[in-house]
Structures are given as structure tokens and as C-alpha cells.
Amino acid sequence: MSEPGHQSQKPLEELNACTQSDFVAVLANIFEYSPWVAEQAFAARPFAGVNELFAAMTSAVERAPEDLRLKLIKSHPDLGDKTQRAAGLTVESTAEQTSAGLDRLSDAEYEAFERVNNAYRAKFGFPYIVCVRRHTKDSILRDFERRLPNDAATETKTSIAEICRIAALRLDQLIVAGDRLPVHGRLSTHVLDTHSGKPAAGIAVELVERSLLGASRVVTTAVTNSDGRTDQPLIGGRPVPIGRYELNFRVGDYFRARNVPLSDPPFLDDISLRFAVSDPEGHLHVPLLVTPWSYATYRGS
Structure with missing residues (x-):
């Protein structure tokens, strides 16, 4: 899920020189509605490359208590949900869902997404999360069905891994550095x-x-x-x-x-x-x- 909307790219050198409040403002939505990830990564500056920055952010997620990680998972929207889209998604989520065509589902596709979204939430109590920029609509639906039989612990771990993939793509789009994240x-x-x-x-x-x-x-x-x-x-x-x-x-x-x-x-x-x-x-x-x-x-x- 990516394409950090209308935010312009920022050189890593400038990010390293930012105050904490500016640093967090730039990176606040790399992890959906979770500026605390950027706040914790700030202490590891300066970063020699974007891979170091990403490692600091994912380390903050890995060290977070279970309730905060669950809150991060629950901050993500359902996929292909017209009600959530009308209520307003982040710029990042909107661009990501649009990239996979989730803003223009056929009636049959919308019904399929509604069915699996509801089944997934009913079983796990949190939304199904996948890095949609790595998928087509068909493969998202197949992934839904593949993951639905899992237990909650497995899906929590999988959801965090997908959130990190989403974050990597957002960071790649946002930060200009001498190195690149392996996301292409x-x-x-x-x-x-x-x-x-x-x-x-x-x-x-x-x-x-x-x-x-x-x-x-x-x-x-x-x-x-x-x-x-x-x-x-x-x-x-x-x-x-x-x-x-x-x-x-x-x-x-x-x-x-x-x-x-x-x-x-x-x-x-x-x-x-x-x-x-x-x-x-x-x-x-x-x-x-x-x-x-x-x-x-x-x-x-």
C-alpha cells in the first residue's frame, strides 16, 4: 500500500538535521496513524542511509508492547470498504488502495471483499492487512482465503510483517538517500x-x-x-x-x-x-x- 500522497520527497541529510517534532511530522504516517514509531527512531540519528532509518523504525515496532502493536494493526482500514473511503482514509492508504484498483471494484468483487473482510474481523478482531502494492485484486482475495484458517498469533505476526512492507514502500517514496530499500x-x-x-x-x-x-x-x-x-x-x-x-x-x-x-x-x-x-x-x-x-x-x- 503506498505512494505517500502529496508529501514531497525529502533528502535524508535534511531529515537527519530536523528537530524531533519536524522529524516526526515527516515520518508520522510511514506506519499508519502511529507517530510513536518515528518518535522512538529519532534517538538513533544520524542515519547513514535509508536502510538504517528503516531498521530503526522496524526495531521500534518489534520492541513495542503487545497492546501498542495491536493498536497499530487496528489503525489500518479494511480493503475495498466504501464506507471507510467516504469517511476518509489517510492520503497514503487512499493512494495504495487506488493503485490496486480497490476504488473501482465490480459488484462481484465488492461482495467478495465484504465477505472476507467480515469473516476475518469476526475471527481475529482486527482488520486483514496486506501490502496491496505487491498484489492485484485477485491475489489479495486468494491471500485472504489462505490466511483465514490461521490462529490469532500467526495472523498478528503476519500483519506486523505486512505493515513493515507497507512502511518500506512509503519510506522509499518519501526519503531520498544514497541507498535504496529492496522494494522494487x-x-x-x-x-x-x-x-x-x-x-x-x-x-x-x-x-x-x-x-x-x-x-x-x-x-x-x-x-x-x-x-x-x-x-x-x-x-x-x-x-x-x-x-x-x-x-x-x-x-x-x-x-x-x-x-x-x-x-x-x-x-x-x-x-x-x-x-x-x-x-x-x-x-x-x-x-x-x-x-x-x-x-x-x-x-x-
């Missing part, structure tokens, strides 16, 4: 025209997130460059959400533009590759090797 993944593609033996330039590419209960949504579109790659990763600088995807390639237009003889209609016009992501911080490369009559792919990295 990458999804890329590369098209090779094996008919001519060259990279395929000028192919329109579309990345779609597939959904079981709602409409699939376009994540990004791009056009391959002279190296057959996209100028930027299809997803980069953030986690690649766990889920099911489809990559669409307009290869018919590409071969027609190069006057390659094609049948009418072309044997291959638009090619769709379906695949899944399971490691949000990993690098997944999905290449396409194509001729007018055949294609192949594999899992790259």
Missing part, C-alpha cells in the same frame, strides 16, 4: 523478428492485468524501439503485483509495414501471451520470438 521489481519484454534475424522495432505492446471477478485493465502500452525493447520497463520502480497478466503484440501491423507477404487475413495478427507473476521484487522478462507464421516465448530474467 521489474517486468520487461523484448521482441526478436526471427524471420529477418533482427530486433523487431515499432511493435505496439499492451500489458493487461487479468481479473476473475471484474474487468481486466490495461496497465501500460508501449512501442518497441530499435533494439526490440521498450524504452522503459513495462513495470519498474515499484513492485510487480502478484497476479495474472496478458501481453499483446501487434505483429501483423509490423510485418505489413515491412512488406512481408502475408495471407489475408494474416495467420498471426495479434499475439497474446498469458503469464503470472509470483515475485513482486523479482525481475521477470517475457520475450517474443516471432515470424509471420510462428512464435515462441520463455521465462527470462
